[in-house]
Amino acid sequence: MTYSEAIAYLYAQLPVFHRVGAKALKPGLDNILQLCAYLGNPHEKFRSIHVGGTNGKGSSSHLLAAVLQSAGFKTGLYTSPHLKNFTERIRIDGLPMPEAEVAAFVFQHRAFIEDLKPSFFEVTVGMAFDYFARQNVDMAVIEVGLGGRLDSTNIITPLVSLITNIGWDHSDILGDSLQKIAAEKAGIIKPGVPVVISEYDPETYPVFENRARACGSALLVGAERYAITDLGIDAEGRHFVLEPRLGGEGPLSLELLGTYQLKNVAGVATVLEVLATPNFGLDPVFAAEVKEKLADSVVRTGFAQVVKLTGLKGRWQILQRNPTVICDTGHNEPGIRSVFESLQTVSYRTLHLVIGFVKDKDLSHVLGLFPKDAQYYFCEPDIPRALDAQSLAEECKAYGLVGEVFRDVNQALKTALDRADPGDCILVTGSTYVVAELNQL
Known part of the structure; x- marks a missing residue:
């Protein structure tokens, strides 16, 4: 075997x-x-x-x-x-x-x-x-x-x-x-x-x-x-x-x-x-x-x-600079709170957020923590439990979070990189399984 x-x-x-x-x-x-x-x-x-x-x-x-x-x-x-x-x-x-x-x-x-x-x-x-x-x-x-x-x-x-x-x-x-x-x-x-x-x-x-x-x-x-x-x-x-x-x-x-x-x-x-x-x-x-x-x-x-x-990966990991790309597996309320506390220590012009979740996650405690002035890229992990990106985008609208829908995290990240200026920050977070599928990890 x-x-x-x-x-x-x-x-x-x-x-x-x-x-x-x-x-x-x-x-x-x-x-x-x-x-x-x-x-x-x-x-x-x-x-x-x-x-x-x-x-x-x-x-x-x-x-x-x-x-x-x-x-x-x-x-x-x-x-x-x-x-x-x-x-x-x-x-x-x-x-x-x-x-x-x-x-x-x-x-x-x-x-x-x-x-x-x-x-x-x-x-x-x-x-x-x-x-x-x-x-x-x-x-x-x-x-x-x-x-x-x-x-x-x-x-x-x-x-x-x-x-x-x-x-x-x-x-x-x-x-x-x-x-x-x-x-x-x-x-x-x-x-x-x-x-x-x-x-x-x-x-x-x-x-x-x-x-x-x-x-x-x-x-x-x-x-x-x-x-x-x-x-x-x-x-x-x-x-x-x-x-x-x-x-x-x-x-x-x-x-x-x-x-x-x-x-x-x-x-x-x-x-x-x-x-x-x-x-x-x-x-x-x-x-x-x-x-x-x-x-x-x-x-x-x-x-x-x-x-x-x-060999620890995925915890506030900086994947590149100019623009800064960070990934973090903060997948629940305390995790997301901690992610945005850390983000306050980062200087950037525009924030791009690539996010995805699983469908059995209670997002009522989470989505209100996300900033409304960021550019959003909604995606989904390639697992049966995934919350499809379109459904996520619709849930996020109620919290004033608006963006585009993508098939997977790498497609979403590529689009964010194409649009970001060198002084911007791209943060990939949400489900651990979204971060895990990053090609750059």
């Missing part, structure tokens, strides 16, 4: 969330527990960090992995969805899982997969855990797929859990209030395992406080432990001061340019603090090893070279 045949088989045989939405979900953890039991419970054979939240969990996962691998730990990283290639989901020290390994896994376990009938995501999680165990990683950073309590990744018992923030997304699945959504995210908190919340929100914090208390778990808030002063961006990245100091004297640099990334830094810094402190219940020998390896230069390198080290 070739890699192409293996991926085609998985897409054909298994329900895939990015293609069909909620119908792909398999309620409960029974399938992933059965799959991992069949595989020899690989998730019990490596140390892990669990990362959930509405926005920022992917970036935070990559930041943690970048610092840990810079420290010399053999570091696994599991994230989803992928943008260009399936193997992006499963990395060790920044290198994607070899295509031959993917093909071998599917071929070897095909009969069991057909008998169990798991979801695409469940197979992917099992594949990642199996690969990390066989490769003897020192630590693996595991990003939650959706929610937390019933997410397939939630069978791990991590060293520490990180929850980035809570916002409106997947409310049809997770609940119709922020407290209900927070309760699902809080489901990754395990008994006795410390949990870090990147941001404080008085509306949702009591949910985490109650869950942590019930589990006997230490609860830390990154935004309360670390103060961050933004110094702006230049060709080297975004610069900031972190207090108390982590990474030594002087400003730090971040290869992720969005202003919203600084909120993620506070959570990541707190997780690193927990890992190096035996007071939080970690093995004192291991905590001492982490503390010794997390030298100032290591933290600086991880932050400053996160994209190079881990």
Whole structure:
């Protein structure tokens, strides 16, 4: 079986969330527990960090992995969805899982997969855990797929859990209030395992406080432990001061340019603090090893070279200059808010917005955030869940957003580039799957 045949088989045989939405979900953890039991419970054979939240969990996962691998730990990283290639989901020290390994896994376990009938995501999680165990990683950073309590990744018992923030997304699945959504995210908190919340929100914090208390778990808030002063961006990245100091004297640099990334830094810094402190219940020998390896230069390198080290794409990524073309996968209300906060730091004459969404996304919380004075190019991702561009254009009219309709994102971007002056800015955002189809990515 070739890699192409293996991926085609998985897409054909298994329900895939990015293609069909909620119908792909398999309620409960029974399938992933059965799959991992069949595989020899690989998730019990490596140390892990669990990362959930509405926005920022992917970036935070990559930041943690970048610092840990810079420290010399053999570091696994599991994230989803992928943008260009399936193997992006499963990395060790920044290198994607070899295509031959993917093909071998599917071929070897095909009969069991057909008998169990798991979801695409469940197979992917099992594949990642199996690969990390066989490769003897020192630590693996595991990003939650959706929610937390019933997410397939939630069978791990991590060293520490990180929850980035809570916002409106997947409310049809997770609940119709922020407290209900927070309760699902809080489901990754395990008994006795410390949990870090990147941001404080008085509306949702009591949910985490109650869950942590019930589990006997230490609860830390990154935004309360670390103060961050933004110094702006230049060709080297975004610069900031972190207090108390982590990474030594002087400003730090971040290869992720969005202003919203600084909120993620506070959570990541707190997780690193927990890992190096035996007071939080970690093995004192291991905590001492982490503390010794997390030298100032290591933290600086991880932050400053996160994209190079881990291959992260699509987060406030500048694709070209003159005109400036930026893409960002801000696909929900808090994500779009953060995108436009970052846009305030960019100088431009005219703003061109290339946008597309999936049809099961509640846009009532989103479209009112878009500026009315931009030139719009409506498009759609090439997936069954896509909201067709004409329907998007009609929805946007009610919010005073007017533009043209295009078949796909590359056609829309080409037209924007043809019309833009060198001093303009073109922003491609909306669905992750729209950004993923950019040829320039």
